[in-house]
Amino acid sequence: MSLDPTLLDDLEWRGLIAHSTDLDALREDLGEGSVHYYVGFDPTAPSLHMGNLLQIVTAMRLQRAGHTPYVLVGGATGLIGDPRDSGERTLNSAETVRDWVERVRRQIEPFLSFDGANAATMVNNLDWTAGLSTIDFLRDIGKHFPVNRMLARDTVKRRLESGISYTEFSYILLQSLDYLNLFRTHGVRLQFGGSDQWGNLTGGVELVRRSEGATVHAFATPLVTKADGTKYGKTEGGALWLDPEMMSPYAFYQFWLNAEDEKVGELLRIFTFLTRAEIEALEAEHAERPFLRAGQRTLAREVTTLVHGADETARIEAASAALFGGGDLRAAGARTLDAALSTARPMLEVESLGATIVDLLVDAGLVKSKGEARRAVAEGGAYLNNERVEDPDLVPGPGDLIDDQLLVLRRGKKSFAGVRVR
RNA sequence: GGCAGAUUGCCCGAGCGGCCAAUGGGAGCGGACUGUAAAUCCGUCGGCGUAGCCUUCGAAGGUUCGAAUCCUUCAUCUGCCA
Known part of the structure; x- marks a missing residue:
């Protein structure tokens, strides 16, 4: 495996390095041979999300450049919980964490190569912490962590007012121990993570230096924010999940397609493998003809393909074209629409016509209550076959069916649902 | 342990016996403009059979014709004193 000197x-x-230890030293090491590096994922949910994807993609970049990945799934750290600003976490049961560890592991595997000279390795920090005695932990690890320094860390400082348990306070020791252990057993000399992990990253670097006298590296990727500074990757449904069961690939694609203009370049650099020349060309194209949204389309296609595959992405693009094409829905035909709508969300199956538009909107899941459905109609935000509905008591008839079997409901600009009559 | 104050809808925050489903801001949602973008403007923002009714203001009781508003107890949080 040859090394890519431009890594x-x-x-x-790409703007991926928000903080780092000595970059010149890292550059030197990266030039000398395949560097063993690691990135960790704590099982805090049954699926990974956009923030994790950033780390995965970064891990892929390093592997493609010839370096050797160790992917850590936090079977131990997931039991403890990283301190966060929103307050003390509720501990998850051991069974839950075990289950999530498995799911997360399976989710990550497709992204990396487990063959060849620089094959990836999956590790679980429960393997080296489960048998660790409290006394050994306090003597060998705890001794290297001055509490006064720990208290000065931003995440801890912010929590001192609202309160923080000893459990979460100790989290950094566990993550630092991970680095030390991977250094000893696998020669790992680089760790990266999100910028909120910076304290934990340096904790490991320091622990390795103190107990082994060795210099190892770390860098933190930036927090991706929206143009207004708020956190990216949140939708009305919560996080941007990678698991197709938790977020439909269609919704996933739509999320990226709707990226704000001023963020597209940044997102392309962070989440795609397009080259610098390709990205700069897209940015130029966008400046020229923004209404084409070439950047968003490419971004959505690239990222969705990466996560859900090319076939799924092609289906979604066809579905989006049918629903948002602006043309006559009937021209698309029931067959195409059926596929498109099923991609967006489960179809509503009914035995026969007769329900009002209000009931259909509720049953199809586009609104939460009849009151909201009526409001939608009153606001002009309800559509039948892409035509605005004015009357909440409207009962769609046989004449409204596309190819005698399908109704297309729309709420607002972007939410579609299909009704199929059996 | 003692004293004082807090606890309101997704979040922040007014209300302090009837005019309160509850002012205002933010988020969300819809519309207009555009490009399935941003900004802006407008509207909306507990549920139901939209007449009115039902469930909401930490929890449980109580006073009253009537309580988010008063009383009692409990829970949690904050400040002051030990």
Whole structure:
């Protein structure tokens, strides 16, 4: 495996390095051979999300450049919980964490190569912490962590007012121990993670230096925010999940397609493998003809393909074209629409016509209550076959069916649902 | 342990016996403009059979014709004193 000498420059150009230890030293090591690096994922949910995807993609970049990945799933740290600003976490049961560890592991595997000279390795920190005695932990690890320094860390400082348990306070020791252990057993010399992990990353670097006298590296990727500074990757349904059961690939695609203009370049750099030249060309194209949204389309296609595959992405693009095409829905035909609508959300199956538009909107899941459905109609936000509905008591008839079997409901600009009559 | 104050809808925050489903801001949602973008403007923002009714203001009781508003107890949080 040959090393790509431009790796670090590329990462910097993509804006992936928000904080780092000595970059010159890292650059030197990266040039000398395949560096063993690690990135960790705590099982805090049954699926990974957009923030994790950033780390996965970054891990892929390093592997493609010839370096050797160790992917850590936090079977131990997931039992403890990283301190966060919103307050003390509720502990998840051991069974839950075990289950999530498995799911997360399976989710990550397709992204990396487990063959070849720089094959990836999956590790679980429960393997080296489960048998660790409290006394050994306090003597060998705890001794290297001055509490006064720990208290000065931003995440801890912010929690001192509202309160923080000893459990969460100790989290950094566990993550630092991970680095030390991977350094000892696998020669791992680089860790990266989100910028909120910076304290934990440096904790590990320092622990390795103190107990082994070795210099190892770390860098933190930036927090991706919206143009207004708020956190990215949140939808009305919560996080942007990678699991197709938790977020339909259609919704996933739509999320990226709707990226704000001023963020597209940044997102392309962070989440796609397009080259610098390709991305700059897209940005130029966008500046020229923004209404085409070439950047968003490419971004959505690239990321959805990465996560859900090319076939699924092609289906979604066809579905989006049918629903948002602006043309006559009847021209698309029931067959195409059926596929498109099923992609967006489960179809509503009814035995026969007769329900009002209000009931249909509720039953199809586009609104939560009849009151909301009536409001939608009153606001002009309800559509039947892409035509605005004015009357909440409207009962769609046989004449409204496309190819005698399908109704297309729309709420607002972007939410579609299909009704199929058996 | 003692004293004082807090607890309101997704979040922040007014209300302090009837005019309160509850002012205002934010988020969300819809419309207009555009490009399935941003900004802006307008509207909306507990549920139901939209007449009115039902369930909401930490929890449970109580006073009253009537309570988010008063009383009692409990829970949680904050400040002051030990």
